Amino acid sequence: MHDLNKIDEIIQAYADTRTPLIYVLKDVQKEYGLLSDEILTRVAQKINIPLSEIYGVATFYSLFTTTAKGKHIVRCCNNAPCHVKGSKAVLDHIKSYLGLEMGETTPDGTFTLEFTSCLGLCAVAPVMMVDNEVYGNLTPEKAVAILKDYKMKGTSHA
Amino acid sequence: MEQITLKIDGRPVTVPAGSTVLEAAEKAQITIPRLCYHPDLPPVSACRLCVVEIKGDRLLRTACSWKASEGMEVTTSSRVVRESRKIAMELLLSRHPMRCTECVRNGSCELRTVADQLGIREIRFAYNERKGFLDTSSLAVVRDPGKCILCRRCVQTCTMVQSVSALGMENRGYDVWVDTPFGKGLGDVACVACGQCIDRCPVGALYENSHIQRVWDALDNPNLHVVVQTAPAVRVAIGEEFGMPAGSLVTDKMVTALRRMGFDKVFDTDFTADLTIMEEGYELLGRIKNGGTLPLLTSCSPGWINFIEHFYPQLLPHVSSCKSPQQMFGALAKTYYAEKAGLQAKDIYVVSVMPCTAKKYESDRAEMNSSGFQDVDAVLTTREAATMMKQIGINLAELPEEEYDAPLGISTGAAVIFGNTGGVMEAALRTVYEVVTKKPLDTVEITAVRGMEGVREAEIDLDGLKVRAAVANGLANARKLMEKIVSGEANYHFIEIMACPGGCIGGGGQPVPTSLDIRKKRADALYRADRGLKIRKSHENPAILKLYEEFLGEPNSHKAHDLLHTHYTAKTVYSE
Amino acid sequence: MHRIHILIAMDAHTISQGARSIKDAMTRELALAGLANEVRVVETGSLGIYDKGVVLVVFPDAVYYVGVKMEDVTEIISEHLIKGRIVERLQYLDMPSGEAKAGDKSARVSKQIRVVLKNAGIIDPESIEEYIANDGYEALGKALTEMTPEQVMEEVKASAMQGRGGAFFPTGIKWGFAAREKSEEKYIICNADEGEPGTFKDRLILEGDPHAVIEGMALAGYAVGAHQGYVYIRGEYHMSIARMQRAIEQARQQGLLGKNIFSSSFSFDLDIREGAGAYICGEETALIESIEGKRGEPRNKPPFPPSVGLWGKPTIVNNVETLANVPQIILKGAKWYRSLGTENSPGTKVFTMVGNINNPGLIEVPMGITLREIIYDIGHGIPEGKGFLLAQLGGTTGGILTREHLDLPLAVDTLRNAGAGMGSGALLVVDDSQCLVDLVKTFVEFFVHESCGICTLCREGNGRLLELLERMTEGKGAAEDLHLMEELANAMMRGAFCGLGQAAPIPVLGCLRYFREEFEQHLQGTCRAGKCELHAANEAAA
């Protein structure tokens, strides 16, 4: 059980914003790490929007998550500009290093592997983003070295 | 109204300004295929089957949403249009579990019909069935999302027409899905069981929780005395299931069919509709006289009761304590009728034929057991009753006519209009007026409360006592009135609410399709039925008078309270 | 007063290479060296040099350093700042900006004209003073004190500028629709959702010169009678959001946003709205839905936003680059603007060069430039001596250009004739070692992921296109598949609900048109490039 009172504060902070749902969800996710049933139910009650609608919004946008994820989220770009610079090889290497398919989380809860759409960093493609840090000019080896670093430190680089 | 003229497939058509291309084509006798369009709802333009070509426009436009304009030239079936529709249909079919022979919509499926209309004879995409879990958590409505074609009609209905929002859209792109939040299931969210979503669904992705098997089991059981009651709205709709036009009044044929199915007695919910008027009418007068909680809200629509319990629990003291006619009937069948027929309550099995899915939920409520047994044992929707008739080879349209059994089959015109929005109000006023004024009504028909608008108001003068009344149909409209009560703006004495648009004639258990047009025809048929009856006021029903005399005493007596009244439970929108 | 400014490019590219820690180190070391009062370290937007690590420039000398590492910081300070000797091993001579000296004549400089990017990388984007010192807010002042709203609109109309969001709709005409509406409440929205793969121009404008966008929005507001604007920025663009936020606050402090700007009767204010990860929210009605707190699903049109937009009110949605052009048009006049570019496509265009190209990055060039000039002169050609296979212009929804288009002048009309479009201005260069079918698959994967899912043709259609392509690269394709793909793609192009579903098949059809034999080869079990699963399967079988 989370302490859900923070949700009320967050909603209060947007009292002057017209149609604030998405910003509320962002802050709530920042606070709790995910948008679970329990959490969204509280949001629905306080903000007076049906849960089905909120859930619809939460599952529409890729920056929201309704399930728990790993400590570090590895988002790989595989859009065309990254693709022609070899992102697939990078991705394959990461997959086999982590033993994950896209969307999965390591059993120890350290990493979740996902796609990202183009981050606009294609000039240094291929690119991946770990949490909020971006890494460009990747090679398969470089990518795995970065992830090893995260694993060893157990903390984010930021 | 301003008229415009456009050309459709080369022929001029004149329509009112603001018409869509689809409506204009209809006028030119062209049926444009459509799946997501429903006349009750604003267009979402999701299916892309209704595309047409408009001269000078590179893009195809959806006839369901595109407005006709003066001088516009539309082609509804060029090669490009045909190919586009075919591709869209193949895309839908290639993900659809085509198990038509075991599908509730086998005979009325819009997907099948449109596929046939398009002449689909092969599906070129690899078969990739949309997987979905059957949601059987609700006592009223079953969801089979695997069959969903994502037309969104159910979501629009649940959110816009009913303002319940039990269903919503989830995910995006290829993974888009209609579901309850977090996949909880309809039984575990604040779904009010109205079944309106079923009425709008073009395919078999939504249907009622079937009681057909229970009813056959009861009929096959020689130790049970099985009685059936039919709601007012069923008689003007069930014919549609047998190909009869909307608005066919088939009361007596229906009685014959039910008898042939093996029911020991064929009774009428209209009997207890009359009784409801007596009980509720006296309750109203009592509240007005004794300064009770006003406005009084009607209680005969279980979809509405579910709604107020979940969404406005603070207003529950306003709700009449009367059970719905269905439940009153069950309670009397197992007491009054049992006594008269020399039967024991435990040996009586009560089946209802209802226009309603919420009544399945209602019949299961723990408090509905005044005789010591559940008032009602099984609830069939109009559609299910028709299915059972078909199962034993009955074609309703061709049957001879028979009459209801007495005494629980005797009723008045006031009862039959219960099936329409405004009907309960009108029936109640007919009685209340005469009881209060002790004068006969000049005109029996109180047209001020009739019609299909969402909210209607009227003021009736009872010898100086002005009764202010309001009527709402559809829960989004009901919500408007509730907000007025909450804010203190409402100064009514009496409010009738029916969960379904048009009232029970538009109920979630009625034949599909339903639309405003069809609802109007059914409603007209009920008013016709009323006009055709000699007795048109509940307090003049001889069987009801006898019931009070022999059994209940007087309206709102202690015994009446035990059997015919109930209480409500405050609920939340979200389980905590 | 500081004697020396060090501008350090702080954009997502350079941050990904460690610019942040270099800046911190530089500040720290300068303080240790006692230079804190003499040398100021300033973050700036992108300097237009990519792929070269951390980039900084020392002013007033205008010396560019690239690939700066931690260990180089003290060397730059002791050598350049203290002793005045350039650290040659780090110096970059192929400067992107026309302002750079050092006798550079590289094509990258000579072909470029900077209108939108005139300040980017030159000024400190966090300083409104520097923007003002470079003619900033002069256009707004001029408009509010000397011009009527109609005159502002007429000037923009006369410039014939077309929106840079991809559809190239004439901006002045669009404004006219909203100006005509009688409503107290109107909105200006700056579309900074920029999700088109390969595109990052809007981000660099926001990060490098946020005030230009603010000024453009205020001018738009004045012209159409709106008093509130929203900048809708992609949620992933953390720095753009922060820079814009700061710029808005500064503008408010200076009275350039808020009530009675320049003592006129005109009031205008701005707020930021963030996206939450959905490419479709770049589509203007989906964007509006998103601001309204809903799923980013496009609306049925008409009505169009200039009549019924945000919260049902008349709303102008313009792209970042479009808005950044506006102050210059008002300041220098429509005639000046029309002197740039071509007759039917006036002005400059910002392109992002990505993919298999030696010198990737952001450029601003006049309309009418050729593909060859961009790729070979400015972009320095294709790496590793590989050949040119194709270019995709306009992002993943863009059309396909091949060898035969290398000398086509790039303008809205010429491209349209070639079945392509300028789109967002992303230029993806693909070399001839790539598997074409694999590439097309990548395009379609994007749409499968980003379709909103309302309509059958796009939701299911993209899914099925992908499946047909997968079958092809897995060696399971059938001869009829190409025809089915074409029929499906054509239906989507004309029949999908919105621009996404309509544009998604463009690159597919383009590739089918120019490289049909590659698809056929796959159906027969061979892949020229040897990169896809088919190749792997063939290898395994052998």
Ligand SMILES: Cc1cc2nc3c(=O)[nH]c(=O)nc-3n(C[C@H](O)[C@H](O)[C@H](O)COP(=O)(O)O)c2cc1C
């Ligand atoms: C799928 C889709 C994505 C779009 N993405 C963007 C975008 O990221 N940025 C943008 O400015 N316009 C985008 N547009 C175009 C906008 O709908 C709109 O036309 C544009 O913002 C108008 O600005 P302009 O008139 O200045 O060009 C997109 C359109 C579609 C159909």
Ligand code: SF4
């Ligand atoms: S929904 Fe229609 S097409 Fe689907 S299985 Fe049922 S009858 Fe067949």
Ligand code: SF4
């Ligand atoms: S319609 Fe065709 S597929 Fe369906 S049951 Fe009849 S013969 Fe079989």
Ligand code: SF4
């Ligand atoms: S039964 Fe009524 S409340 Fe329940 S999901 Fe359907 S429409 Fe909504």
Ligand code: SF4
């Ligand atoms: S369940 Fe039925 S009504 Fe609802 S979206 Fe699916 S097909 Fe349409």
Ligand code: SF4
């Ligand atoms: S209006 Fe009639 S059909 Fe609808 S829920 Fe109420 S009782 Fe049932």
Ligand code: SF4
């Ligand atoms: S074309 Fe695609 S993105 Fe656009 S409405 Fe249809 S499904 Fe959504």
Ligand code: SF4
């Ligand atoms: S063989 Fe493989 S790599 Fe080559 S073109 Fe075909 S799919 Fe692409």
Ligand code: FES
């Ligand atoms: S394509 Fe990967 S960052 Fe742009």
Ligand code: FES
């Ligand atoms: S009926 Fe028009 S798009 Fe579905």
Ligand code: FES
């Ligand atoms: S159930 Fe009585 S008519 Fe609705």
